[in-house]
Amino acid sequence: MAQPEIGKKTNTKVEDQSSLKGTLASVFLLGFFLIITWVGVYFLFLDRF
Amino acid sequence: MKSVNTIVDRRDGKLVMAHFYVAFIALAIGGLAGLLQTLVRSGKFELPSWTGYYQILTIHGVVLGLVLTTFFIMGFQLALVSKTSGTLTAKQRKTGWIGFWTMTVGTVMAAVMILMNEASVLYTFYAPLQAHALFYIGLTLVVVGSWIDGAALIMAYASWRKANPGKPSPLLTFMAMVNTLMWIVATIGVAATVLFQLLPWSLGLVERVDVLVSRTLFWYFGHPLVYFWLLPAYMAWYAIVPKIIGGKIFSDSLARMSFILFLLFSIPVGFHHQLTEPGIDPAWKFLQVVLTFLVVIPSLMTAFSLFATFEMYGRSKGATGLFGWLKKLPWGDARFVVPFIGMLAFIPAGAGGLVNASHQLNQVVHNTIWVTGHFHLTLATSVVLTFFGISYWLVPHLTGRVLTKAMNKLAIIQGVVWAIGMTFMSGAMHAAGLLGAPRRSSFSTYGGSEQAMEWIPYQVAQAVGGSILFLGIILMLYIFINLAFFAPKGEEEFPVGEVSDAAEKTPMVFENWKLWIGITVLLILFAYTIPFIDMIENAPIGSKGYKFF
Numbered sequence: 001m002a003q004p005e006i007g008k009k010t011n012t013k014v015e016d017q018s019s020l021k022g023t024l025a026s027v028f029l030l031g032f033f034l035i036i037t038w039v040g041v042y043f044l045f046l047d048r049f
Numbered sequence: 050m051k052s053v054n055t056i057v058d059r060r061d062g063k064l065v066m067a068h069f070y071v072a073f074i075a076l077a078i079g080g081l082a083g084l085l086q087t088l089v090r091s092g093k094f095e096l097p098s099w100t101g102y103y104q105i106l107t108i109h110g111v112v113l114g115l116v117l118t119t120f121f122i123m124g125f126q127l128a129l130v131s132k133t134s135g136t137l138t139a140k141q142r143k144t145g146w147i148g149f150w151t152m153t154v155g156t157v158m159a160a161v162m163i164l165m166n167e168a169s170v171l172y173t174f175y176a177p178l179q180a181h182a183l184f185y186i187g188l189t190l191v192v193v194g195s196w197i198d199g200a201a202l203i204m205a206y207a208s209w210r211k212a213n214p215g216k217p218s219p220l221l222t223f224m225a226m227v228n229t230l231m232w233i234v235a236t237i238g239v240a241a242t243v244l245f246q247l248l249p250w251s252l253g254l255v256e257r258v259d260v261l262v263s264r265t266l267f268w269y270f271g272h273p274l275v276y277f278w279l280l281p282a283y284m285a286w287y288a289i290v291p292k293i294i295g296g297k298i299f300s301d302s303l304a305r306m307s308f309i310l311f312l313l314f315s316i317p318v319g320f321h322h323q324l325t326e327p328g329i330d331p332a333w334k335f336l337q338v339v340l341t342f343l344v345v346i347p348s349l350m351t352a353f354s355l356f357a358t359f360e361m362y363g364r365s366k367g368a369t370g371l372f373g374w375l376k377k378l379p380w381g382d383a384r385f386v387v388p389f390i391g392m393l394a395f396i397p398a399g400a401g402g403l404v405n406a407s408h409q410l411n412q413v414v415h416n417t418i419w420v421t422g423h424f425h426l427t428l429a430t431s432v433v434l435t436f437f438g439i440s441y442w443l444v445p446h447l448t449g450r451v452l453t454k455a456m457n458k459l460a461i462i463q464g465v466v467w468a469i470g471m472t473f474m475s476g477a478m479h480a481a482g483l484l485g486a487p488r489r490s491s492f493s494t495y496g497g498s499e500q501a502m503e504w505i506p507y508q509v510a511q512a513v514g515g516s517i518l519f520l521g522i523i524l525m526l527y528i529f530i531n532l533a534f535f536a537p538k539g540e541e542e543f544p545v546g547e548v549s550d551a552a553e554k555t556p557m558v559f560e561n562w563k564l565w566i567g568i569t570v571l572l573i574l575f576a577y578t579i580p581f582i583d584m585i586e587n588a589p590i591g592s593k594g595y596k597f598f
Contacts, residue, residue, distance in 0.1 A: 023353065
């Protein structure tokens with residue numbers, strides 16, 4: 001009996017609609033921004049005091 | 050049983066609009082004062098002889114920082130409760146009107162004293178600067194009026210709870226309750242300093258005032274004041290913006306939890322405004338700095354929740370990739386775009402706040418114009434743009450009109466103009482502050498000092514930004530007047546977000562006010578009792594009043 005489906009590769013990508021990877025990336029970017037600002041002024045402090 | 054209203058009752062609408070009229074008159078007056086300040090500080094403009102920089106600065110701070118905010122917030126919260134918990138009863142509405150008129154009379158009294166140059170003490174009215182007694186009485190009435198407004202809200206909440214036993218209150222009503230309770234607990238501090246210290250002193254009943262105690266009581270109130278401004282913006286971000294974009298609230302419980310954390314941690318933190326203040330033990334400053342950093346938690350929870358709401362919506366519309374969901378957001382809708390600009394501004398605003406609250410870093414920026422730049426991002430951008438975004442649908446909703454396409458477009462332009470103006474003004478303030486430029490100071494070359502010369506280009510940039518912002522204020526006032534009086538009749542939606550189906554059930558513990566107020570009081574007692582005993586036991590003789598105006 002023919003099995004036409006077996007071995008046939010499909011390239012359809014299914015995006016998970018419940019994925020929050022963009023949120024994860026966004027909060028990381030936000031966190032980095034907070035840290036960079038803080039460290040920037042901290043070095044200004046070390047330089048001045 | 051009361052049900053959720055589709056339209057806010059007209060009688061409640063009038064009460065809300067009364068608050069908004071005062072708020073937007075304040076915007077016009079305070080905005081003009083702000084423009085004049087930036088022009089003076091550029092060094093290219095001088096005020097006429099009958100007024101002065103510090104009088105204008107007091108008008109700007111009091112009218113925008115205290116009047117615009119309190120009136121808008123109280124009006125907005127009344128609208129939220131009327132919409133989500135049902136029309137106010139006649140008694141509740143009457144209480145609201147008494148609150149409104151008490152605040153208005155107080156505002157007029159304080160404003161007259163400032164205009165007569167009897168109270169150029171800036172919006173923080175620090176002793177030993179001494180204003181006319183009527184200024185303090187006026188401000189007291191504003192606070193008392195806000196308590197009466199708050200009582201109307203609490204009564205409305207209580208009647209909803211009575212009619213709906215065992216159920217969590219509507220999210221927006223709950224949020225308005227948290228903000229009202231925080232406001233009541235916080236304003237006890239400012240009421241205490243005004244009634245027991247500043248008023249008797251300005252009336253001549255006592256000769257001297259304890260400056261440290263008065264400043265500490267002010268900042269016990271002053272920091273939660275910031276959150277009193279911010280939480281209504283968060284209400285819109287958490288529970289209204291999701292509806293506007295067509296999405297869902299990420300989690301009801303997370304939103305409530307973050308509001309409760311703000312209630313707990315926004316009050317016992319006033320010392321982070323007094324880090325360079327002598328007379329307070331550094332150990333207690335350290336404790337309050339730690340508590341301040343705990344406020345970062347609900348702020349980051351909010352950021353996460355908003356990103357998640359936007360991403361979930363975008364993906365439900367077929368967005369792909371890491372940031373594809375951003376493209377799906379309604380960039381043509383002013384009700385979304387204007388508060389969104391406010392959200393973006395909160396990122397650098399929050400970063401600056403972490404710097405301010407860190408003891409060592411505070412020494413780099415303390416009393417510099419960096420601080421002014423900081424709260425023009427928090428209050429004058431994040432909060433105010435969200436208030437404008439709210440007005441774009443709430444004002445026509447209350448007046449039975451609609452936001453037309455033309456007005457929507459103008460509103461987006463308004464938001465963009467504001468963002469450009471603030472980038473110039475606040476950016477230049479931050480930069481000049483790092484170079485040591487002082488805040489609360491009129492133009493001066495400080496005897497031609499080289500360092501002061503470095504600040505001047507930034508001061509010119511502030512004037513450019515201030516002028517652009519004033520254009521933004523004119524646009525806002527034009528749109529407000531249109532929406533209140535001239536826009537076509539119709540029905541504008543009052544957007545109230547629905548919770549995502551995937552969210553967990555809301556636990557009832559959030560409504561346990563005895564628990565939350567109990568913890569709030571304990572934290573306050575812990576953070577303030579011993580420092581206050583120290584201050585009073587080791588008090589100097591106090592200061593006489595000074596009037597430099």
